[in-house]
Amino acid sequence: MLWAFSSLKDKQMKAIKALEEKMGVTLLAFSDIEVEYANLTEEEMKVLLQAEKDMGLSLVAVNVK
Numbered sequence: 001m002l003w004a005f006s007s008l009k010d011k012q013m014k015a016i017k018a019l020e021e022k023m024g025v026t027l028l029a030f031s032d033i034e035v036e037y038a039n040l041t042e043e044e045m046k047v048l049l050q051a052e053k054d055m056g057l058s059l060v061a062v063n064v065k
Contacts, residue, residue: 001032001034001035002060004031004033006029007031008029035062035063035064036065038062044061048061
């Protein structure tokens with residue numbers, strides 16, 4: 001399972017915005033995604049790790065169901 005930003009409906013956005021205003025904070029909404037982590041070779045892992053370093057990001061290799 002992987003977590004990603006939620007795709008929100010207008011009603012949900014309005015409710016979250018109201019909470020943000022009431023609480024004085026910014027809220028982030030996440031939902032789970034059913035994925036299977038990819039089996040990478042040692043060479044693919046090296047390429048992925050270098051890409052993360054170059055871009056300053058964290059990348060996750062998955063097989064989407």
